[in-house]
Amino acid sequence: MTENRELAGHTALVTGAARNVGRAIAVALARAGARVVVHARSSVDAANETVAQCQQAFGGADGAFAHFADLTDPEAVRIMFAEVEARFGGLDLLVHNAAERADGPFDEISFAEWRRIVGSILDSAFLCDQAALPLLRRSAAASIIHIGGVAAHVGVRHRAHVSAAKAGIVGLTRALAAEFASEQITVNCISPAQMETERKGHMPEHFRQRPVPLGRPGQPAELASLVCFLAGPSGRFITGQTIHLNGGWYMG
Numbered sequence: 001m002t003e004n005r006e007l008a009g010h011t012a013l014v015t016g017a018a019r020n021v022g023r024a025i026a027v028a029l030a031r032a033g034a035r036v037v038v039h040a041r042s043s044v045d046a047a048n049e050t051v052a053q054c055q056q057a058f059g060g061a062d063g064a065f066a067h068f069a070d071l072t073d074p075e076a077v078r079i080m081f082a083e084v085e086a087r088f089g090g091l092d093l094l095v096h097n098a099a100e101r102a103d104g105p106f107d108e109i110s111f112a113e114w115r116r117i118v119g120s121i122l123d124s125a126f127l128c129d130q131a132a133l134p135l136l137r138r139s140a141a142a143s144i145i146h147i148g149g150v151a152a153h154v155g156v157r158h159r160a161h162v163s164a165a166k167a168g169i170v171g172l173t174r175a176l177a178a179e180f181a182s183e184q185i186t187v188n189c190i191s192p193a194q195m196e197t198e199r200k201g202h203m204p205e206h207f208r209q210r211p212v213p214l215g216r217p218g219q220p221a222e223l224a225s226l227v228c229f230l231a232g233p234s235g236r237f238i239t240g241q242t243i244h245l246n247g248g249w250y251m252g
Contacts, residue, residue: 006232008033010141011088013080015039015071015128016098018046020197021147023053024220025095025227026064030054032228036064037084039098044068071098071124081131091135093231096125097147099165103158114161121165125172136185143231146173147223148191148242150250166191170242177240186239188230192223193246213248 012029016022018040026036027050036054040047047066054064067083069076084091100120102113129144136142151159152166170189177187194217212218223245229235230243244252 005033007093007228010034010092010231011037011084011090012093012095012231013037013039013084013091013132014095014097015124016041017050018043019050021192021195021220021223022097023050024224025097026050027053027057028221028224028228029093029095029231030057030063032232033058034093034231035062035088037080037088038064038066039071039080040066040068041070041098042068071128072119074127077124077127077131081135085135090138091132092139092141093143093145094128094132094136095145095147095227095231096128098124099147099149101159101162105158106160109161117161118165118168121162122168122172125169129172129176133180137183140184141231141233141236142183142185143235144173144176144185144187145227145230146187146189148173148189150191150193150244150246152191153244153252154250173242174240181239184236186230186236188238188240189242190223190226190230191242191244191246191250192218193244193249194218195220195223210249212246216247218245218247 012034014022014026017026017038026038030036038047038050051064051066055061067080069080146169148169149166151163152170173187173189196217196219
């Protein structure tokens with residue numbers, strides 16, 4: 001975990017930061033000196049706990065606040081970034097982690113379910129990236145980091161909607177990196193596989209069938225460290241990349 005303050009003076013927004021990987025990212029950024037906006041859709045208690053941990057890591061109550069929004073609603077996204085600007089004055093880093101996942105045979109996925117999953121992953125990334133752009137353009141060290149997933153790169157059963165949406169995140173990452181490189185805005189994707197998190201329901205079939213070669217799941221702190229690196233001064237020459245964090249489960 002990053003222990004220095006190389007992100008001092010920076011402001012970050014982390015979507016889906018109420019718990020698990022999102023919380024680890026938010027707290028690591030605060031520990032590195034960034035002020036953090038903790039986004040959640042509805043998990044008020046968990047998001048407030050993340051805020052408290054960020055404030056402690058940052059060293060003051062002015063280091064973090066929570067914002068609750070449905071990221072598939074364009075007006076809700078606009079309001080969220082307006083509050084970021086009003087309270088923190090700008091934005092240097094957007095970490096888009098929010099996503100919903102589901103399992104089901106392809107021929108049993110309703111169009112409504114398809115739209116729900118794709119909306120939560122890909123539509124929300126589009127809306128957040130676009131709304132963040134005016135603020136990021138004012139930053140001298142702007143970054144967008146998408147949290148993808150191994151399902152975008154490996155054929156997995158019963159997750160057609162998740163796989164398609166996560167593959168879209170990879171394409172969006174490359175397109176934005178190419179479009180905004182001349183403005184010094186870096187855009188990257190981190191693609192994790194099995195992570196040690198609180199999980200609703202069963203472990204996905206593809207992780208049950210094939211173990212991680214390194215013999216353990218990834219830790220949220222490991223992913224958070226990678227986010228801090230990409231957002232910091234040492235990561236400014238990296239853009240348009242999908243970085244796989246999976247213990248060898250997928251070797252791209």
